[in-house]
Amino acid sequence: MAESQAPTAAAGKAEPNHAVRIASIWLVLAIVADLLIYFVWQPHLPPGRMSDNARGQQFDITVMAVLCAPVLLGVWTYFGYALVNWRRRAGDTEDGPPIEGNGKVQAAWITVTSLIVLSLAAFGTYELIVPAGAGGGEGPVPIWKPSGVVTTAAWTPGSTHTLVVQAIGQQWNWTYRFPQFGGMETTGLELPINTPVEFHVTSLDVIHSFWAYQLGVKADANPGVDNVAFVKPLQLGQFVVRCNELCGIWHGAMFDYGNVVTASQFQSWATSIQTKERANGTLAALPPYATTYDPTEISQLGQAWAKLGIVGAGGYYYPGPQTGTPGDPVSP
């Protein structure tokens, strides 16, 4: 740390070498803290190890913690030492030594902090680009995609083909559409393990944010915008989906649970829903699959939901067809 090179010129004979003392205390603390963080804490750090993104984020958080702990400890050690040792004794009205600056210390500090910051930025950029956006929303045309995967019109278990899932935010629940399964719409989310998944996140009304916590996916759901995020689930189990952007009264209750299952379990779950929706006319009632939906289609969606029995946290939000279309004047 830079402060370990603080000026010693004014140190008298009897005075201990403060800089060496502070540096030694700091070094011991920093090494212990970093070892603990890396080896003991890392496996327990959020968001867990359920997907490639989650693992990447866990690693990133660990690296940040390993870098930041010495900084925190450095400042605390220094100031703790100062507060203990350099107090004004009772009856002492003298001023302290007039040190107005020290070029070397200042230069060292600026160099060290700049190096830390630049290396963090380089590290963050690498960690963002290489794992294909690291689970964050990448807008309608993602520039960083997972390599070696293909998207096909139909999805079969056991292939390396991408599963496309559209997450639709609406006040106040999530629904999911599967274009590779006839555009069917579900209220729950199941994902096959070890399969690349491509989320298309959009909204019908206000801004929501799709946050699959354990999967390490977070993408804002904007009305009229297709926001893409990638993930590859690596462990079986349950995950929670929350809305992460304030979207109105029942924002707090806008969450549900999803599951990562085996590929064959997913296949049978999806086909059974597809069959059921085809049979009861839901698929026909739904608007055709699209990356975004216009509010004029909301009435159509509303009818389909009535068939599906979808109720948002606040009850039915879109009761029926809207009375107006764009361009119509308001009737007073």
Place this chain on the structure above:
Amino acid sequence: MAIEIEPEKAQGPSGPVHAAPGNSKPWWARPAVHTGLIGAVIGYIIGHWLGNLISPATAGVSSFSTGLSDVRNWPLVLGYVFGTIGWLAGLGVFNDLGRLMLGKPLPDAEHAPAGGVAKYFRYTLDHKVVGIQYLFGMTTYFLTGGLFAMAIRTELLSPTYHVLNASQYLMVVGEHSTMMMMMMSSVVLGPFGQFFAPLMIGSKRMAFPRIEALAFWLTPAAYVILLSGILLGGFPTGWTGYEPLATQAGPGMDTYALAFGLMGISLILAGFNLIVTYINYRAPGMRWSRLPMFVWSMFTVSFLQVLSVPVLVAGLYMMLMDRTAQTAFFTNQLGGSSYLWEDVFWFFGHPEVYILALPGFGVVSEIIPVFTRKPLFGYRVAAAGMIGVSLLSFFVWQHHLFDSGINPDMRPLFMLTTELISIPTGFIYLVAAGTFWKAKITFSVPMLFAIAMYFNFLIGGVSGVFLSDVPADVTEHGSFFVMAHFHYTIMGGLIFAFMAGIYYWLPKMLGVKMNEKLGKWHFWTMFITFNSTFLPLFALGMMGMPRRVFEYQRNLQTLNDWVSISSYLLGVSLLIFLINLIMSTLVWRVKESGNPWRSRGLEWQVSSPPPPENFERVPVVLSHPYLYGVKDAPPVADLNPPVGVVASAYASAGLEA
């Protein structure tokens, strides 16, 4: 704004004349708060009537019926706008403008505020009165916002909703956040910035005392309008006002836009006045290299305000136009974009974050040399840090939108700029570290708060580095982690600095001391309960709790209950502060007229409270304010310079003739 560019009138050579016009009238006939209230009511009625008049017209113009917007907004919005104008007119704000328009000279009312307590309830032009008005005004804001915070924590005692229902909860969240954001922007700039701006640069006056007083008197109007949102059902968007939720929301949303907008105008005006004052009204010898650090912080913050807040005002105006005149700035289907709001809001919003941070740096940098009895270490580095922070703050706003899908390819750039800003922020720690080296530290109450500020802000700053990293941010974004982060920087940084400032400067402002013993109680309870309240929030966010929710996973209840109970104790701690403030200033009134901290600051060289004219003569600044322990250091200023010294410092055509 433009019309009031009219620097305060210079005195004739015959010396200042303290005519206090209108003193002969009885108190109730002179403009003050009560006439302001009457004006507000009259204005509201006129505006409401006008709004009803034009509502049918725009309902016909409206071309889209989504039920998203509603015509009731016109009477409300115009009622508040005219009500505010009426309030200002009742206070007498426009009297001098009327005189100017008739070509009459302005009365010099700046330095002769008549009456004892009454002057605090009037449109008084003395910056010292304005500073004290701000002090009590902002404390009221802060305590009101604090009550809302405790209501939030009460609801979060249980993982499902129990005390407040869903809409009440959001209403409380919105009121708390908006009120705190409005208050925090002026909590240091208002009381200390206005009070000490001329005192610290050795001036007897402000550049635009009328603009300054106007800036304060907009804040009560904003306070009332924001609180009136409760009667209208509140607003569901929090302080960020995201579209299109804001277009969808009920009339409470108008109070958000109006109150925040008025506060924005107040900030622009206050900053405008300070910049012109600092540039032009410095005493002879007060070079830029001798400016106190607090002045540097106010100077940079003022620039941020004058340049970034107009963007907020424009954004809020667009929101109001969407809600009243039925434009479609933020409606995607009609050619608008909700991204537009996010960009405009955060283009203001990120400089705003530093508007909140820099004053804190300024206050603590001012205090530590006094209590370490050492010069400020690396003065130039500290000033450079503040300038660097304020410049960079205009280039980081997209980090609030990392997951939004806006310009995803720009994320590495904004990650870089965000991390770069930690370099100039780090300078503040370098300066503190150097100043503490072999110091003689006195643990007075202001010093304790200043040290705590460094402690808290460090945690806030380091957690900000976590957030700047895009992959890590995917987990942390919009969660309680973010909330803990900015409470550490704003409450832990700015409010602790504000408290340090109160304990340090109150003897100067009012001539009375705060009780030391209660002060220490206040400090220790606040420091412990603050950390106990906000530290667990980092963990809660990491464990998957989003912001602004009233429902959370059951396994998070223990931590949430811990936080809630700590927040009540934090409330008790602030109650100690309130008792101390009220008792010390109104009841005990232990006089303090000298320089209790043995400070070299120019503001401490005059009596406490400062005389009406600040200085008897224009002082001549002789040396740096932080020369503690320097042998044979010249005094900081010559308060009674020989005639001719000041004149030689400027070249006036009029005097040389």
Place this chain on the structure above:
Amino acid sequence: MSEATATPPAGLNADMEEAGFYHECALNGSWTASRLAMGGLSFLFGSFLFAYFYLRSLNSGGRWEGSGYHAPSMIMGTVMMLMVLISAGINYAAVQRIKAGHKKAWQIGGVIALLLGLATISMQIFELLNLPFYPASSGFASVFVGFYPVFIIVVLSAMIWLETLLARSRFIPGIAFVEQPPTYEEAFVVQRFQASVSGFTAIWNYLAVIAILFWFLFYVI
């Protein structure tokens, strides 16, 4: 800095010295304030500029202009822009006259500039009330309806400022612009008036540039 060594000029007393000092501060403050106001106003207008280009390039829902789009009247827009421009030009020319000592010439020019400014405001209000499109009909319509009220308010403020200058000029004797007035007090009044006029001129010229810029955006391209 000749801090403690200066010898006071004959006849200088402390009050005069202080008055001169703050007079100088106020003159400089006037300059700083008008430039700073330009900075703040640039960010205000810049928000609308950003909204214009952002919505135009986004063209969300295909409704930057939308179907059945009617352009605002080119003639009216051009006339209003030219009136601001001419007003600024006349004021600028008149300021050159007052610098040369002709108070009357400036007053006439100022009155014409004021009337032109007020005419622009009235015409702009008339146009806003009689637009060929609804405010919500397109992104263009929104920015148009949003921007001009703000511009009107700023222009109105500038016109009030001009009015205060005209009102004050009545009480300053014309001779004071030609030669040095006998007392400091009078000299200060004249100098401060001139500083205010020059601040106003800077702002009004700046607003003329803004008027041209937005005329180009809304009517030409």
